[in-house]
Amino acid sequence: MLNIAVLDSGTASVGHWQDAADRLADVTIVDADAADAVLVAGVDAANQAAESGRHVLLVPGALGSSDEAAGLAAPDGTVVMLAATGRFQPSIREVQAVNSNGSLGPLGLLRIHRWLPGGAPVGIACLADQLDLANWLFGTLPSEVYAVRRGEAGGYAHVHLGFPGDGMALVDVATTLPEGDDYYSLSLIGGDGSVYADDHHNMHLLYGGGQPEAVRGGESVSGLVNLLTEFASAVAEGRAADPGLSAAVEALKVAEAAEKSIEAGAPLRLNETGDGYELG
Amino acid sequence: MSSVENNSVFRCAVVSVVKHAYVPNGVVTHPRFDLVVVCDDADQPDWVHERNQLYADEHGIPYVKGIEQAVADHDVQVAVISSEAERHCDLAVRCAGLGLHVVQDKPMSNRISECDRVVAAVAEHDVRFMMWNRNFLPALVEARRVIDEGGIGKPYAFHVDFYFAKDSGPPKGSRGPDDPPIDWLERQIEAHSDGSDGGVGVDPMGELKIEGIYPLAYIQHLAGSRVERVYARTASHFHQANVDNDVEDLATVTLEMENGVIGTLCIGRIGAASHPDIGEIKLHVLGETGGLVISEARPEVSVYYRNQPPQEFRHRRMAIDLDFQLMEDFAEAIDSGSGGILDAVTSRDIAATVQAAVDSGKSGRVEEVA
Numbered sequence: 001m002l003n004i005a006v007l008d009s010g011t012a013s014v015g016h017w018q019d020a021a022d023r024l025a026d027v028t029i030v031d032a033d034a035a036d037a038v039l040v041a042g043v044d045a046a047n048q049a050a051e052s053g054r055h056v057l058l059v060p061g062a063l064g065s066s067d068e069a070a071g072l073a074a075p076d077g078t079v080v081m082l083a084a085t086g087r088f089q090p091s092i093r094e095v096q097a098v099n100s101n102g103s104l105g106p107l108g109l110l111r112i113h114r115w116l117p118g119g120a121p122v123g124i125a126c127l128a129d130q131l132d133l134a135n136w137l138f139g140t141l142p143s144e145v146y147a148v149r150r151g152e153a154g155g156y157a158h159v160h161l162g163f164p165g166d167g168m169a170l171v172d173v174a175t176t177l178p179e180g181d182d183y184y185s186l187s188l189i190g191g192d193g194s195v196y197a198d199d200h201h202n203m204h205l206l207y208g209g210g211q212p213e214a215v216r217g218g219e220s221v222s223g224l225v226n227l228l229t230e231f232a233s234a235v236a237e238g239r240a241a242d243p244g245l246s247a248a249v250e251a252l253k254v255a256e257a258a259e260k261s262i263e264a265g266a267p268l269r270l271n272e273t274g275d276g277y278e279l280g
Numbered sequence: 281m282s283s284v285e286n287n288s289v290f291r292c293a294v295v296s297v298v299k300h301a302y303v304p305n306g307v308v309t310h311p312r313f314d315l316v317v318v319c320d321d322a323d324q325p326d327w328v329h330e331r332n333q334l335y336a337d338e339h340g341i342p343y344v345k346g347i348e349q350a351v352a353d354h355d356v357q358v359a360v361i362s363s364e365a366e367r368h369c370d371l372a373v374r375c376a377g378l379g380l381h382v383v384q385d386k387p388m389s390n391r392i393s394e395c396d397r398v399v400a401a402v403a404e405h406d407v408r409f410m411m412w413n414r415n416f417l418p419a420l421v422e423a424r425r426v427i428d429e430g431g432i433g434k435p436y437a438f439h440v441d442f443y444f445a446k447d448s449g450p451p452k453g454s455r456g457p458d459d460p461p462i463d464w465l466e467r468q469i470e471a472h473s474d475g476s477d478g479g480v481g482v483d484p485m486g487e488l489k490i491e492g493i494y495p496l497a498y499i500q501h502l503a504g505s506r507v508e509r510v511y512a513r514t515a516s517h518f519h520q521a522n523v524d525n526d527v528e529d530l531a532t533v534t535l536e537m538e539n540g541v542i543g544t545l546c547i548g549r550i551g552a553a554s555h556p557d558i559g560e561i562k563l564h565v566l567g568e569t570g571g572l573v574i575s576e577a578r579p580e581v582s583v584y585y586r587n588q589p590p591q592e593f594r595h596r597r598m599a600i601d602l603d604f605q606l607m608e609d610f611a612e613a614i615d616s617g618s619g620g621i622l623d624a625v626t627s628r629d630i631a632a633t634v635q636a637a638v639d640s641g642k643s644g645r646v647e648e649v650a
């Protein structure tokens with residue numbers, strides 16, 4: 001049994017984490033003093049928990065830079081996992097399943113639309129969430145990064161990636177939707193096939209007078225269940241969890257390259273050592 | 281007043297019809313346009329004459345080897361051009377010089393200098409010009425209505441996915457070590473039977489040049505802004521013909537437009553296995569107060585039955601009024617002397633955007649649109 005304390009729930013509510021844990025026989029949500037694992041945000045909280053011997057599930061949104069993420073500690077015997085909720089959504093897992101089994105052939109093109117309400121500036125951490133998916137699906141860092149930002153409050157960012165070989169990706173994140181539901185769309189085109197995971201396709205209709213309303217057929221807490229399952233399995237098996245810390249560092253590096261590209265108005269390229277991006 | 285209420289009928293010459301018959305066929309869906317002759321230059325190769333003759337026979341009109349003679353003998357007012365791509369503009373310039381209004385198949389040309397000649401000729405001879413386009417598809421009409429009514433506030437980002445789920449000859453990697461590279465024109469001539477010969481011509485063209493006019497015209501139509509800077513990634517990812525001729529069959533394009541508007545385009549001929557129908561074609565538009573997601577194919581009806589031929593579309597588009605509306609718009613442009621839905625200047629700007637994207641794909645840099 002893995003006892004997890006939710007110290008910071010990230011973008012999901014505590015209730016959602018509880019609902020997810022209720023579906024698992026080997027995971028229980030507990031108070032902090034009874035926990036052998038914690039869900040936290042931020043490097044300090046994560047390192048403090050790891051040093052005290054607790055396993056760590058890290059909410060990625062609080063990481064401000066790749067340097068900060070590189071400071072995350074994972075002492076021997078401690079599992080530190082990135083709570084990359086996107087990777088564990090059932091629809092995205094299906095995308096990766098057909099990708100990783102080779103059904104799509106060599107990858108050509110990834111397109112992601114991530115639209116949110118709220119109006120907050122699209123920061124590095126918000127971009128990194130989606131760029132992590134790009135890195136994961138292509139299995140490597142992009143070789144080129146070009147980006148633009150729009151909106152008075154910086155509520156829109158678009159990132160254009162090139163991957164080694166033929167691969168390419170377009171990722172846009174907006175926070176300019178009015179209050180209400182968000183929107184997500186991911187499509188992946190390979191040499192032998194393609195896959196489309198798209199909220200547009202999964203809408204029901206509500207007729208209440210006037211034009212009908214779209215009602216999204218959601219994926220409930222299945223993504224959190226999948227995520228907790230991986231975390232609990234890694235702890236039980238004494239292995240590293242996937243995604244680990246390096247995924248967070250790499251996604252943030254790409255997001256930082258996007259920020260630099262926005263400032264420069266030009267693309268950045270992966271340097272020869274493969275650990276950073278530079279203009280030219 | 282509807283253009284149809286004007287009784288005058290425009291007599292049209294089909295000036296070379298070696299590619300898509302859908303353009304002249306679309307023209308005559310409108311009662312004010314009548315096909316009276318097919319014509320072409322006498323020095324064209326046999327396969328060109330054979331296709332022209334076939335179309336003339338199918339429509340019960342004469343085929344004349346000599347464009348100027350055909351125009352003079354048949355009292356023509358409109359030229360409908362669907363030749364090889366590299367001849368498009370020269371034919372348009374000659375027809376404009378004869379005082380004809382011009383309807384032209386895509387691409388406008390594979391050279392911007394040729395597009396510039398058309399812009400000048402159309403202005404000099406005061407005739408109307410329309411690039412064939414899809415801006416009046418029902419989904420596009422709906423998108424335009426929502427935006428015009430302020431449904432998403434001021435739009436600032438336009439994204440188009442424009443995939444054709446078609447094969448195009450042998451797949452990438454299929455050429456043996458002793459096989460010659462695929463000849464582009466021969467491949468396009470062969471492809472006529474299944475309609476995948478959109479790039480017919482001597483000069484190889486990638487998907488951006490063959491199909492790019494459609495999605496870029498969507499963006500231009502909805503945004504009303506000119507593209508200033510382009511960054512693109514291009515690849516020959518699917519088809520051996522594209523690899524052998526160094527032209528892309530897959531591309532992503534970032535468009536930086538006037539007034540800070542952003543556009544993006546995903547385009548590709550992604551293989552028949554990639555979609556049950558012609559391909560996923562969608563528009564995502566963001567405005568200051570909302571977002572809009574449009575499926576270009578809708579409305580459609582789903583049809584499935586035992587022993588259904590594999591090539592038959594399962595999802596069939598309905599209530600398509602595109603051809604009539606294009607020609608209605610063109611008739612109004614002729615009557616009023618206005619520009620119309622996709623005139624020569626706008627078409628030339630789109631061709632320049634395409635060229636900037638092709639150049640960016642090769643240079644890896646952001647390219648200014650000429």
